[in-house]
Amino acid sequence: MRLILELALIHIAGRGRQTMVAILGVALGVGFSIAMAALMQGTEKDFIAQLVDTMPHVQISDERRTPRRQPAEELFPAVQFEGLRPKEDRRGILNPAAAFASLQSWVPGRMAQGLRTQGVVRYAGRDVGVSIVGIEPEIEATVSSVAGDFVQGSFDALQAGGNNIVVGDTLAQRLGASMGTTIQLVSPTGQSRGFKIVGQFHTGNNARDESETYVLLKNAQILSERPNAINDIRLRLDDPEAAPRVARQVEAELGYKAVPWQEANESLLEALVVRNVVMYTVVGAILLVAGFGIYNIISTITHEKARDIAILKSLGFTQANMRRLFLIEGLALGMAGSAVGWLIGFLLCFALSQVEFKLSGAGVGRELTRLPLFWSLWHYAIASGFALVSAGVAGYLPARQAARLNPVDIIRGAT
């Protein structure tokens, strides 16, 4: 075995420049795939962290997954009803206090209840459609990310005397309103009240910044003429990954639709999966190309060393010995390439992590951003695993060919 290794090393060393090129090919493949994986996983994690941060982990609304069974269906054993008018239920989450209390007993995390309704803001002769969220400020602050996005004021300011409202900064701009301005809020039921702006937030999400408003829960209930009604419970879990499980359990217990953040952002998460597939394809292609480099050098060596093969076989080396010899040469190139590739990958990651850029647009002057990189030993292991497999295959094919060589043909050819 040591003898085979020695022969392999001599063969490789005998082709210095080609060996360097093959090793560099593998190294670049490994290096780029490591850097790419770090970047991809880093941005993915960053993206998901932002999702998880800005959204409620589970949102419970007063809708149901399937329409309620109607009393007529319970009463008559008919197969199908035509023209049945559904019974009008009381809207909102029924018996909210009990529901909230039962959730509080087991949900691992914090929760806030609210009433969400639509309305129109009227100010200076302009009407802007908004969604009105009725909240309890002190609880909301622990659940919502908006609490951290205030440009001016805060949720707590809602509790000061009078009717107060918190709006997105874009909305305020569109209306030409500012802190302290009193705007008119009109609800679908026709109720109209004046609210004083006591806070402005900027989430960075345009849709929210220009159409979301927060008032006290009590005020929202008055505006929509639904005293004590709740139609929205938001959960912020200690472990965001537990959201789907918690949501299922909530649905089982309350019967209301509970949407985990993964479901709410399904299309985005799917896009991430597609992105990963694209990445692995590209990385695989790079390493495949590197494999061709190895194939090339090993088969050149087998051709050049045909005489050595004949000598060794005539001395009594077996086919398996010869196969192993060239397989080892391929793997050695793969390993050397991996090792250099680790270094390249590490340096690339370091270089990328130094890149700074400013987010254009928005004009908010958000701070300088760096590329999010995720450092994982797995990337290194997977990349070199890939490289070794392709090196092994690339070495094995010419090795098999070489092992089959008949020494007599070569000895004859030499004479």
Place this chain on the structure above:
Amino acid sequence: MNALIEADHLTRILPAIVPVTLVRDVSLTVGEREFVAITGPSGSGKSSLLYLLGLLDRPTSGTLKIAGQDTSQLDDDTLARLRLESLGFVFQFHFLLPEFSVLKNVELPMRKAGRLPASQMRDRAAGLLEDLGLAGHLDKTPDQLSGGQRQRVAVARALANDPHVVLADEPTGSLDSKSSDQVFTILRDLVRKRGKTVVAVTHDMEIAARADRRIHLVDGKVVSDERVAQARA
């Protein structure tokens, strides 16, 4: 006299559109301590016969026994093992590994066989080379040696695993007459002093004339097989 090589109706046909018969129905027996020269015009199949006897090639028909063992049913790996342990080869071109030193080239078959500890391999290789007059050249690479010296290294390598039979394919074919003479003397001493059996293919009639036994081939057939009695005295 024990028969080391027993060939029985060996025929080797190269499969092609027009099949070429290299060796035609050759039967012969080679015993211990024999120095056999196989002669014949070029293309007469003398090298092909040697490759068959050396287990490098398989006959199309006929059987071959090496030291009493029938080789026709053995697989390639077993044949390789037999070559390694019971046969030594010397080719026209030395066929040494160019990257290995002279000493390492001679050690190679021993390392492959793996029967001796490393230090003994070294001593044995060095001893063989010294016996063949190469004491000062152990660490040189083959391309630093003359043709005759290389061929002597090849002989040392053939002896590495102490085989019974040394097969030589035109061992003096690419040498000048002085070096030829040296190599011939060495081969003859293998028989006389070390008790080996040597089978050498040669077209050099002068060398053939000094062998113990001459087998003459024409068109793959043995046309004469004569022993020279006085040479054994």
